[in-house]
Amino acid sequence: MSKLPATRSETVFVDAKPGYSPVQALTEANRCLYCADAPCVQACPTGIDIPEFIRKIATDNLRGSARTIFDANIFGMSCARVCPVEVLCVGKCVYNEMDVPPIQIGKLQRYATDAAFERGDRFFEAGPDSGKKVALLGGGPASLAAAHELRRKGHACTIFEQAELLGGLSTTGVAPYKMKADRALEEVEWVLGIGGVEVRTGVQIGVDISVEELLRDFDAVFVGLGLGADRLLHLPGGDLAGIRGAVDWIAEIKTDKAALGGVRRAVVIGGGNTAIDTVRELRGLGIPEVSLAYRGAEAQMSGYVHEWSWAKVEGVRGVFGAQPLAYIGEGGAVTGVRFARLDAERQPIAGEELTLEADLVLLAIGQGRLGELLGETEGITLERGRLIVDDAGRTGNPKIFAGGDCANGGKEVVNAVDEGKRAAIAIDLAFGQALCGGEAT
Amino acid sequence: MSTIVSPDLTANCAGIITPNPFWLASAPPTNSGDQIMRAFDAGWGGAVWKTLGQPIQNVSSRFGGLHYRGTRGIGFNNIELITDRPVETNLREIAEVKRRYPKHGVIVSLMVESRDEWQDLIKRSIDAGADGLELNFGCPHGMCERGMGSAVGQEPKLNETITSWAAEFSTIPVLVKLTPNVDNIVPHGLAAQRGGADGVSLINTIKSVIGIDIDNFVPLPKVDGRSTNGGYCGPAVKPIALHMVSSLGRAPEFNLPISGIGGISNWRDAVEFILLGSSSVQVCTEVMLRGYRVVEDMIEGLTEYMRRQGFANLGEMVGRAVPNLSEWGDLDLNHETVAKINPTSCIGCQACVVACHDGAHQCIHPAEDKSVRVPVVDESECVGCNLCEIVCPVPGCITMEEVDNGFAPASWNQHAEEGLTLRPKKGVHT
Ligand SMILES: Cc1cc2nc3c(=O)[nH]c(=O)nc-3n(C[C@H](O)[C@H](O)[C@H](O)COP(=O)(O)OP(=O)(O)OC[C@H]3O[C@@H](n4cnc5c(N)ncnc54)[C@H](O)[C@@H]3O)c2cc1C
Ligand SMILES: Cc1cc2nc3c(=O)[nH]c(=O)nc-3n(C[C@H](O)[C@H](O)[C@H](O)COP(=O)(O)O)c2cc1C
Ligand code: SF4
Numbered sequence: 001m002s003k004l005p006a007t008r009s010e011t012v013f014v015d016a017k018p019g020y021s022p023v024q025a026l027t028e029a030n031r032c033l034y035c036a037d038a039p040c041v042q043a044c045p046t047g048i049d050i051p052e053f054i055r056k057i058a059t060d061n062l063r064g065s066a067r068t069i070f071d072a073n074i075f076g077m078s079c080a081r082v083c084p085v086e087v088l089c090v091g092k093c094v095y096n097e098m099d100v101p102p103i104q105i106g107k108l109q110r111y112a113t114d115a116a117f118e119r120g121d122r123f124f125e126a127g128p129d130s131g132k133k134v135a136l137l138g139g140g141p142a143s144l145a146a147a148h149e150l151r152r153k154g155h156a157c158t159i160f161e162q163a164e165l166l167g168g169l170s171t172t173g174v175a176p177y178k179m180k181a182d183r184a185l186e187e188v189e190w191v192l193g194i195g196g197v198e199v200r201t202g203v204q205i206g207v208d209i210s211v212e213e214l215l216r217d218f219d220a221v222f223v224g225l226g227l228g229a230d231r232l233l234h235l236p237g238g239d240l241a242g243i244r245g246a247v248d249w250i251a252e253i254k255t256d257k258a259a260l261g262g263v264r265r266a267v268v269i270g271g272g273n274t275a276i277d278t279v280r281e282l283r284g285l286g287i288p289e290v291s292l293a294y295r296g297a298e299a300q301m302s303g304y305v306h307e308w309s310w311a312k313v314e315g316v317r318g319v320f321g322a323q324p325l326a327y328i329g330e331g332g333a334v335t336g337v338r339f340a341r342l343d344a345e346r347q348p349i350a351g352e353e354l355t356l357e358a359d360l361v362l363l364a365i366g367q368g369r370l371g372e373l374l375g376e377t378e379g380i381t382l383e384r385g386r387l388i389v390d391d392a393g394r395t396g397n398p399k400i401f402a403g404g405d406c407a408n409g410g411k412e413v414v415n416a417v418d419e420g421k422r423a424a425i426a427i428d429l430a431f432g433q434a435l436c437g438g439e440a441t
Numbered sequence: 442m443s444t445i446v447s448p449d450l451t452a453n454c455a456g457i458i459t460p461n462p463f464w465l466a467s468a469p470p471t472n473s474g475d476q477i478m479r480a481f482d483a484g485w486g487g488a489v490w491k492t493l494g495q496p497i498q499n500v501s502s503r504f505g506g507l508h509y510r511g512t513r514g515i516g517f518n519n520i521e522l523i524t525d526r527p528v529e530t531n532l533r534e535i536a537e538v539k540r541r542y543p544k545h546g547v548i549v550s551l552m553v554e555s556r557d558e559w560q561d562l563i564k565r566s567i568d569a570g571a572d573g574l575e576l577n578f579g580c581p582h583g584m585c586e587r588g589m590g591s592a593v594g595q596e597p598k599l600n601e602t603i604t605s606w607a608a609e610f611s612t613i614p615v616l617v618k619l620t621p622n623v624d625n626i627v628p629h630g631l632a633a634q635r636g637g638a639d640g641v642s643l644i645n646t647i648k649s650v651i652g653i654d655i656d657n658f659v660p661l662p663k664v665d666g667r668s669t670n671g672g673y674c675g676p677a678v679k680p681i682a683l684h685m686v687s688s689l690g691r692a693p694e695f696n697l698p699i700s701g702i703g704g705i706s707n708w709r710d711a712v713e714f715i716l717l718g719s720s721s722v723q724v725c726t727e728v729m730l731r732g733y734r735v736v737e738d739m740i741e742g743l744t745e746y747m748r749r750q751g752f753a754n755l756g757e758m759v760g761r762a763v764p765n766l767s768e769w770g771d772l773d774l775n776h777e778t779v780a781k782i783n784p785t786s787c788i789g790c791q792a793c794v795v796a797c798h799d800g801a802h803q804c805i806h807p808a809e810d811k812s813v814r815v816p817v818v819d820e821s822e823c824v825g826c827n828l829c830e831i832v833c834p835v836p837g838c839i840t841m842e843e844v845d846n847g848f849a850p851a852s853w854n855q856h857a858e859e860g861l862t863l864r865p866k867k868g869v870h871t
Contacts, residue, residue: 030511033834035790037807039814058510094814097788098835 003165004185009253009260010176013284016310017081017107017178025111029058032103033094040089040105045418046073050089054108066116067123069109074124074148075141075417077117077187078170080109081179083414086306117190126196127154132431135160135218137205140168142224142404142416144188147197149424155431157197158218162204165255166192168226169405170413172251175277177284181254206373215377215399220427223387223395223402224420227410228368233269237327242334246270246278246364253281263359265289267337269324270364271301276308278362279316291356293319293339295346321346322354327361334361370406393423401427448747449754450740452486454721455640455698456614457573459486459546461743462715462755463736466702466723467492467550467575467618470733472524474534478541483733484740487546489642489723492523492577493531493562494552494589505651505661507677516677517726518651520662520669522583523552528562532569539570548616552577552589556606563610573613576604576638579620579645581672591645594620597632604636614639616700619685621647621678626685627692640698641689642723644682646672675726679704683717690718690763707735708742715755716762774856775848775864778825778841780805780818786838789814793829793839801828802868820844824868 020028032054040050049068056065069076085091085106093102116123132155136143139161147157165171171184192199203209205225214221230245232238246268252258266287268278271294282290292311294301298320301308312318322339323346329335341352369385379397381388386409387402389395395402403419405411452462464487465471465480477488499521507516524531539547549566551574553559566574578600580590593599600617607615617633619626621644633641648670652661660668682703689695701719705711706727714722727735752758782793782805794816797805804822808815818829830839851861 026511033790033792035792036795037791039789094788094790 004181004255005257007257008181008255009258009285010180013176013180013281015081015177017110019114020104020107020111025057025108028104028108029054031095032058035094039092039094040103043088043092044072045088045412045414046079046421047418048072048076048109050105050109053112054103054105057108057112062112062115063119063121065112066121069113070116070123073414073417074145074191074421075170075187075413076109077113077190078141078174078179078184079414079417080106080113081183082170082174083412084304084307087304088414117186122193124148124152124194126151126194129156130154130431132156132219133158133217134220134222134427135214136222136224137211137214138168138223138225138404138406139163139166139188139199139201140224140226140404140416141170141413142168142226142406142420143222144191145417145420146222146224146401146403146424146427147420148191148194149421150427151194151196153424153428155219155428159197159199160203160205160209160214161199161201164201166199166201168224168416169247172254173247173274174254174413175250175281176254177280211374211377219399220430221400222393222420222423222427223374223400223406224404224416225370225373226405228370228385230363231366231368232363233324233365235324235326237329237334240327240329240334241332242359243327243361244363246274246362247367249362250274250278250281253285258285260285260287260360263287265291265356265358266360266362267291267293267356267358268362268364269293269337270366271296271303272364272366273303273307275364276301276303276311278364280307280311280314282360282362283311283314283316287360289317290315291317291319291358293322293324293337293356295321295323295342297321297344319354319356323348325353328355334358337361367410374400389419389423391422392426392429393419394426398430446753448744448752450486450744450747452721452755454700454719455573455616457487457546457548457616457721459572459721460544461486461740462719462721463487463711463739464489464546464548464700464721464723465728465733466725467548467577468725468729469521470725470728472526474538477534477538477547480728480733480736481538481542481545484736485545485733487548487572487721489548489550489575490531490535490571491526492550492552492580493528493566494523496525496527497522497583499525500664502662502664505671507651507675514675514726514730516651516673517675517729518649518662518671518673519646520582520664520671523550523577523580528565532565535566535569535571539572546572548573548575550575550577550618551607552580552584554587554589559603559606560610563607567611567613571613573616573639574607574611575616575618575642576607577618577645578603579618579643581620581622581646581648582670591620591622594618594629594645595623597628600629600632601636604633604638608637616640616642618645618702619643620645621681621685621703626688627695630689630692630695630697634695634697638697640700640720642700642702643689644678644685644703646674647678647681649673674703675730676704676706679706679710679713683713686714686719687717687763687766690760691766708739708746711739711743712746712758713762715758716760718760718763720755720759768854770854770857771852773850773852775846775851777844777846777848777864777867779820779823779844780825780829781840781842782815782818782829783838783840784815786835787815788835788838790834791816792832792834796828796832801826803870804868805829822868822870 053065053068167184321342336357340348371382371385401423404416450461467489503521549571578594584590585592617638701714702723804819833839848864855861
């Protein structure tokens with residue numbers, strides 16, 4: 001992609017789960033038991049008919065296989081790479097019940113969708129023009145999935161994105177050993193290939209254009225703004241150079257060449273998936289000493305066990321029961337972090353402190369919420385910055401719908417896609433009802 | 442320490458005695474003396490030499506495979522003919538093999554046309570040291586167009602006549618190899634018996650088209666853009682072969698020994714053929730695909746089986762399953778079984794639910810509690826058809842359990858002739 005420098009840091013990574021060759025895919029596909037009412041399907045937020053797409057790989061109906069996937073999930077190509085399948089579909093494969101290795105659903109999905117993508121297959125057409133216009137706020141997976149579904153139903157779409165690149169965290173957040181930014185952008189383009197989606201990048205909602213204006217100019221508004229910036233810790237020494245938010249840093253290695261020249265020791269603070277991704281990325285970029293420091297015990301980490309196990313294999317050190325007290329620095333740059341030792345109840349143990357030396361400190365303790373943007377809007381309810389929606393993505397305002405991280409509080413790409421699609425269906429339904437209502441009066 | 446007495450695997454099929462019942466069928470694995478000696482070294486008890494006759498010219502390509510769900514070669518077909526090597530070469534090698542392996546069985550397969558040719562080739566085979574002859578009345582392609590092979594096997598009169606020539610000329614046992622390309626095998630076995638054969642071998646290959654190149658519209662295997670029907674064999678034909686072997690095994694007027702052939706891939710298949718009346722078994726496809734080495738497991742598996750069953754020698758097991766074959770009309774209609782699902786081994790795939798709903802009698806249902814994946818069998822509707830047990834991927838998870846319904850046994854024939862009462866039907870959904 002022209003917008004991405006070829007020298008960006010992420011390019012050194014190789015796929016942690018490489019794609020299948022045709023024989024590998026066939027061998028795996030032929031193992032599938034073709035379950036009925038399959039548990040793997042139930043475990044997929046987008047409900048892809050997994051046994052069906054696998055059967056189609058086995059019969060060499062690759063195009064049909066991809067169609068089955070994309071029909072349920074237009075981001076099937078990236079989900080195949082980035083979904084935590086171990087806790088979703090693959091985790092529910094019935095083979096687990098027999099202690100037989102479960103079907104590698106993600107790899108098979110990647111095989112089918114990559115093949116379709118390489119061939120340039122297209123599966124969906126825009127519906128006949130409905131005359132309705134929808135504004136989509138944010139250009140991440142939630143808005144893109146919503147826009148695609150809305151286009152299938154013939155509604156005009158405009159996406160407003162503050163950044164220059166589309167794809168949201170799918171482009172700038174996902175670990176490069178799962179998927180690199182160029183693939184994410186290619187996928188976005190492929191999704192937008194349905195046509196009729198106006199994209200306005202570099203436009204910040206709330207600054208360049210207000211929600212009120214959008215409500216005035218569009219028939220419906222979908223909010224897919226994701227989460228806000230990294231949360232930081234307000235501790236002594238917080239101004240020192242070399243202290244950053246983890247998501248911000250990840251975006252840099254994914255889209256640019258990060259300056260890591262002087263970094264030998266890095267400390268990542270947090271115990272979730274962003275923290276685990278960050279330590280693995282640091283190791284992958286050649287930082288010799290990488291530590292993850294977390295307040296709770298190892299077993300309490302909210303990040304996935306399988307990802308943390310890999311991090312340890314890759315040489316990451318875990319420091320648990322450690323609460324940051326202050327940053328230490330020299331000459332304006334950070335040199336370490338001082339921690340209080342916590343007991344099992346997370347209470348500081350008097351007199352027990354710990355210092356980790358660090359040239360780079362990345363904070364992965366969560367992201368802010370963007371709710372304030374809509375806080376004043378009629379009918380909108382916020383819960384700790386999260387937009388409250390029903391199952392169909394409806395807010396209390398009949399013209400405003402929402403999905404993805406801004407509504408679910410931060411889950412996965414697959415949830416954002418599912419919620420975006422469901423909101424699009426609800427918008428379409430609302431348009432239909434409005435039309436019927438109009439005719440009746 | 443008690444000594445374990447090993448069962449005796451020595452086979453005697455129509456007077457041809459071999460160290461074990463495993464023979465290579467007449468086919469590419471028995472093309473040459475070199476190959477057969479390697480096979481004997483691997484453990485094969487006998488070999489039926491690739492059919493001798495007027496050397497032919499073969500086509501390329503020759504074989505086709507049937508692949509299913511990732512398993513290659515569950516079926517196999519070929520359009521090759523009998524040996525393409527000179528008779529003299531074959532006979533010289535037969536003599537050499539017999540000189541070096543006197544205890545192993547060398548059976549020479551023959552296919553020629555005139556009485557004189559039969560006489561000549563039989564004499565020369567016996568002179569070379571053959572332990573037995575096999576008359577190839579089975580090849581279903583190419584040779585039959587020239588009035589040989591299955592063209593003979595399909596005509597009982599012709600079969601009887603040529604068999605009688607062989608019986609007349611031969612001083613060693615004569616087997617007649619039957620073709621399965623007939624509607625009822627019994628008259629053909631009887632024709633061989635009348636002709637004076639010492640035994641029969643069956644089956645040869647089944648007429649088939651193995652597949653089509655769907656991009657170029659050409660049947661397989663391709664010979665310069667065209668094809669022809671071939672002979673089908675391999676694991677997929679075993680049920681057909683078993684039926685034919687059992688038909689002869691059951692026919693009261695048929696009393697020749699049988700050499701069983703068709704889809705034998707392992708010791709278990711061999712046991713099945715023996716239990717239906719085969720006193721030796723022949724293997725082609727499995728060896729073509731995996732080599733002579735497969736015999737090691739066959740011998741071991743058979744030995745273990747015999748030991749487990751307490752059979753001291755093969756004679757004790759030949760035909761043991763034959764008495765349990767009967768006409769449909771004599772089966773007990775009041776015998777009732779229902780499917781039981783073992784909830785601890787069930788993995789919740791619900792393959793049985795779909796199969797029973799769409800392919801049987803709609804009586805396996807998902808549990809009412811959605812969090813439970815183990816399905817429920819409605820035993821009042823289950824007809825005991827086995828479909829669920831067949832589709833279940835967990836061995837032993839679904840079993841068919843007998844139900845005591847209080848009805849005395851009654852077959853259709855007994856019902857029709859003696860008026861015995863039949864139990865009410867299940868799963869009819871009237
Ligand atoms: C480090 C990290 C790694 C992750 N790894 C995975 C993974 O491996 N697998 C997985 O499934 N999920 C992963 N996720 C989660 C996943 O990326 C998100 O759940 C998903 O991207 C949410 O989609 P979204 O469209 O709701 O929001 P986002 O992807 O966050 O998109 C929101 C978009 O809105 C834009 N925006 C925000 N405010 C404004 C504004 N005021 N005006 C205009 N535009 C605005 C943003 O720039 C952004 O492009 C990860 C997340 C992070 C942080
Ligand atoms: C390539 C090939 C060539 C064969 N040639 C002969 C032959 O020359 N004479 C013969 O009697 N049977 C021939 N057969 C049939 C086999 O001997 C055997 O009867 C048949 O393949 C069934 O056994 P299987 O299922 O173990 O292969 C041939 C089979 C194959 C596959
Ligand atoms: S035995 Fe047949 S009828 Fe009975 S439950 Fe199984 S599939 Fe259904």
